[in-house]
Amino acid sequence: MPTFYEFFAGGGMARLGLRADWTCVFANDIDAQKAASYNANHGDNSLTLKDIHDVTPAELPGVADLMWGSFPCQDLSRAGARAGLDAARSGTFFPFWDLIGGLAREGRAPRVVALENVCGTLTSRGGRDFAAICETFSKFGYRYGALTINVNLFLPQSRPRLFMVGVRQDVAISQELVTPGPSNQFHPEDLRRAMTMVSPAAQADAVWWVLPAPPMRRTRFADLIESEPKGVIWHSTIQTQRLLALMTPLHRAKIAAAQRTGRREVGGIYRRTRVDANGDKVQRAEVRFDDLAGCLRTPAGGSSRQTVMIVEGSRIRSRLISARETARLMGLPDDYILPVRYNEAYQLTGDGVAVPVVRHLARYLLEPLLGRTGAARSAA
DSSP states (O other), rough: OOOOEEOTTTTTTHHOOOOOOOOOOOOOOOHHHHHHHHHHHHOSSSEEOOOOGGGGGSSSSSSEEEEEEEEOOOTTSSOOOOOEEEEEEGGHHHHHHHHHHHHTTTTOOOOOOEEEEGGGGGTTTGGGGHHHHHHHHHHHTEEEEEEEEEEGTTBBEEEEEEEEEEETTTTOOGGGGGGOOOOOTSSSSHHHHHHHSSSSHHHTTTTTOOOOOOOOOOOHHHGGHHHOSSSSSOHHHHHHHHHTTSOHHHHHHHHHHHHHTOOOEEEEEEEEEEEEEEEEEEEEEEEOSSOBBHHHHOOSGGGOOOOOEEEEETTTEEEEOOOOHHHHHOOOOOOOOOOSSSSHHHHHHHHSSSSSHHHHHIIIHHHHHOOOOHHHHHHH
């Protein structure tokens, strides 16, 4: 059974994706509430609550097959200040690799390293941050490849994410796992363009991973919505009318179209700041009725929390999305224990990695790289 270290572990969603086929021998996070959720759900107190700068190779047992890191995205996100890897939060990428370097000096470098982050990484600081990540893989002796995977292939949420998987130079790579050039689905144009920014030496260690498309998703956003949600209440008629008043004619037209279907239609709303025709910044409510939720974000403010709108003919209702609904949008089972406080639960899910995406990566790439193709696929 392969082993792994899980860094920036949050609520252990990567661990859930890897499933019982894998053994976690060390997990780490700096957030006490997330650590409590991790231990409550995994029950083995394997998570060490500590700043990654203070973790030493001596604390990491054995030789792990995989080191997983979903390092903080705030400084790489298009919605953030874009300070990049030089900033404090996303800069934790470097102590993560310092640990790998320390393990390597002891002959214990993991065979596979997997990273997950926002797609804004590709353009952060003109592509320099993505190039730095690629060059770090190469510097530490890993062949590597990047993929962009949208959660909407698996779950009804629009959430594209960048995954980078590196394999130690002494580990053989089956030709079935690579392709001579990029594929359309998992290697989009912005990823291909970002690869041109990487130094020639690091490009020599790059590969294009092969990943099959998953079966067609059949779950809709409406399927995950609770009829009697806990922790949130329905808006008053006045509150819903105020929300509608924030919509432009385009988005009011979407409401009207939903009313005309005669069915129960469920949409997701985010409040965004836009510039109007006079050049003034105004708040707008933007709704979508495409059977997808908008990308979950951490609830730093009211506008970061997604609103659910249900249209049934002339009846229009709205409320905040519930914590359990956000968990379902990340592929967490309903028996997953969430924090009691709404914002803490939303923070945990909004910061997490979608469980079925990790499972797909594990089944078709991570496990085959470790020579477990047959066992992994028969168990999936």
